Amino acid sequence: MxxxxxxxxxxxxxxxxxxxxxxxxxxxxxxxVDSETVNRLFFENQNVDKEYRRLTKENRMAN
Structure with a gap:
């Protein structure tokens, strides 16, 4: 895989x-490498990825 x-x-x-x-x-x-591929590397659960991205944006953090 x-x-x-x-x-x-x-x-x-x-x-x-x-x-x-x-x-x-x-x-x-x-x-x-695009961000979707990086997300699949770092996050087994893609819902965690979405929450991480939301919190990063909300807190104006660098990704």
């Missing part, structure tokens, strides 16, 4: 195969 769709998995695999530094790869990967 994957939290990412196949096109994102392919893109990540491509980034990993490049000859860049680990820091550059890290930056490229995080720049490629």
């Amino acid at each position: 994957s939290i990412a769709d196949s096109s994102l998995v392919f893109k990540i695999e491509h980034i990993i195969s490049q000859q860049n530094s680990i820091e550059e790869k890290f930056s490229q990967i995080w720049a490629s």
Whole structure:
């Protein structure tokens, strides 16, 4: 099971195969991932994600 769709998995695999530094790869990967995928990574229960996002916005916190 994957939290990412196949096109994102392919893109990540491509980034990993490049000859860049680990820091550059890290930056490229995080720049490629959308917030919905990040939410699936961090929150097993998507209702918790929605509540977290609401509280973050309500309290003007950086995400």
